[in-house]
Amino acid sequence: MITPSTPLIAPTIADIRAAAERIAPHAVVTPLLSSPALDAAAGGRVLLKAEVLQHTGSFKLQGALNRLLQLTPDERINGVVAYSSGNHAQAIADNATLLGLPWVVVMPKDAPPLKIERTRAVGADLVLSDRYTEDRVAIGGAIAKERGAMIVPPFQSPHIVAGQGTLALEALTQAAAMGAEVDALLVCCVGGGLTAGCALAAEAVSPRTRVHPCKPSVFDDTARSLELGHCGANAPGVRSICDSIVTETPGEITFSSNLPRVGHGLRVTDDEVLDAITFAVRKLKLVVEPGGAAALAALLSLACPTGRGAMRLVAFVTQVSVIDQILLHLRTRATREAHAGPRSPRRSGPPRARARHAPPPTPRQSAAHGPDAPPPRGDGRWARQSNEGVRSVRAATRRPRKTPSRRTPRRGGGRRSGRRAPGGPRGVSDRAVRSPDTRPTPIKFPILGPLNSYALSIALCVLLLVGTSRAAAIQL
Numbered sequence: 001m002i003t004p005s006t007p008l009i010a011p012t013i014a015d016i017r018a019a020a021e022r023i024a025p026h027a028v029v030t031p032l033l034s035s036p037a038l039d040a041a042a043g044g045r046v047l048l049k050a051e052v053l054q055h056t057g058s059f060k061l062q063g064a065l066n067r068l069l070q071l072t073p074d075e076r077i078n079g080v081v082a083y084s085s086g087n088h089a090q091a092i093a094d095n096a097t098l099l100g101l102p103w104v105v106v107m108p109k110d111a112p113p114l115k116i117e118r119t120r121a122v123g124a125d126l127v128l129s130d131r132y133t134e135d136r137v138a139i140g141g142a143i144a145k146e147r148g149a150m151i152v153p154p155f156q157s158p159h160i161v162a163g164q165g166t167l168a169l170e171a172l173t174q175a176a177a178m179g180a181e182v183d184a185l186l187v188c189c190v191g192g193g194l195t196a197g198c199a200l201a202a203e204a205v206s207p208r209t210r211v212h213p214c215k216p217s218v219f220d221d222t223a224r225s226l227e228l229g230h231c232g233a234n235a236p237g238v239r240s241i242c243d244s245i246v247t248e249t250p251g252e253i254t255f256s257s258n259l260p261r262v263g264h265g266l267r268v269t270d271d272e273v274l275d276a277i278t279f280a281v282r283k284l285k286l287v288v289e290p291g292g293a294a295a296l297a298a299l300l301s302l303a304c305p306t307g308r309g310a311m312r313l314v315a316f317v318t319q320v321s322v323i324d325q326i327l328l329h330l331r332t333r334a335t336r337e338a339h340a341g342p343r344s345p346r347r348s349g350p351p352r353a354r355a356r357h358a359p360p361p362t363p364r365q366s367a368a369h370g371p372d373a374p375p376p377r378g379d380g381r382w383a384r385q386s387n388e389g390v391r392s393v394r395a396a397t398r399r400p401r402k403t404p405s406r407r408t409p410r411r412g413g414g415r416r417s418g419r420r421a422p423g424g425p426r427g428v429s430d431r432a433v434r435s436p437d438t439r440p441t442p443i444k445f446p447i448l449g450p451l452n453s454y455a456l457s458i459a460l461c462v463l464l465l466v467g468t469s470r471a472a473a474i475q476l
Helices: 013-023 036-042 060-068 073-077 087-099 113-121 136-147 158-177 193-205 221-228 252-258 270-282 291-300 321-340 363-369 380-397 430-434 453-475
Strands: 046-050 080-083 103-108 125-129 184-188 210-216 266-268 312-316
Touching (some): 013 158, 036 291, 046 158, 060 158, 087 103, 158 184, 158 193, 210 291, 266 270
Parallel strands (some): 103 125
8 A cells, every 4th residue: 555645744735726727627617607586595695506507416526536637656656545434435446447546435325326437437446335334444455455556435535625615715705706795605414625715715715704514413514523622533323314424523634724714513403304305496497416415405495694685605516317317216206106097086976977097017017018008907996997988989970770779668568678877767768868969759640640650560461461451352
């Protein structure tokens, strides 16, 4: 294992400015956004630093790139080793591949699947560990010692801090160009590297700006450490949906730099983070991961200590795995609704007169029959619905008979041609009720007056008998 070539001391504003020039050809200058809806919710003007548009989707790229660009020729030979919850791992993988360096990354097993897939897809070694029972720092150190590689930690490095500090330097410069004076800068805090870099940049560029680290309430190690004046650890076994910004304790280098420069830490709950994600999607049209929404959650929950009308700047990160989960949920719901069909409102009346609908298919049925297949025929409700539909189509398309029926329906008793329609008279079929145009009617001749077809038949039979009798008498 190669030891760092520089002592572990906090960087200066000169280091941050040099890092900005160093990474400029490879990093994206992300925009500073504003939203009237967010201004109304926060009670003042708010600017958003959209690091979602950065390569790999987070501010981790600046720190990792700044560190890799300063490796010595001897350090480049055996490559680098990093440990990360996901965003730092992707930044190391992307930039090490860009620079042609071999690398190994240690990630937790429960990291978002898309982060693991993207890191592994670059084509290097990926080691998975259990974040609750194993020490990722020890695992990374053993791998670096075996390979003679250089360790690139996520925040315990002055190069990482200087690279991540370029975010605040860039954001405050953009805000000044817009004529805005920032009172508070809210940042999502992991081990304190981004917070330290932003505090150093704000101290030099905008002294009135106070930096506030934001973390989950169950992982409030930074907030408690700032209150106590020394590094404190989180309780073991706690959980949070903000998987990308959870640590056991602040970094020693970052905390020593943050203690005299930053404001008190802000705590947010998981429910407040979920509300912030919902607000970002509905109002801002941005998809943010839970860890990246912590600063926005602190702003919307009014945890920021500044009063109404103050100018605040929020920096957050995101990743695409949340988008995939949302799209998967929407596809599943759309398929379910397509199978269920339109629903009719419930109405009173006999049970047979109520509308029947096919039940939504189960996932197993959807996989077997495809998205456009109807429910299985074994379902009794499906069969009744199909039979009623066939009868309706037949009644609507039935042609009138060419020869009218000689039989009229009788009221009460007698043989019926079909079942009695609900609410209809006895002796009349449901078909007669559905299609009155095809009901048989007696034939009447105007010249015969009151005689109907039955009387005419009797008269013809009498005349035939009389004619036959006369013919027989003549022959005799």
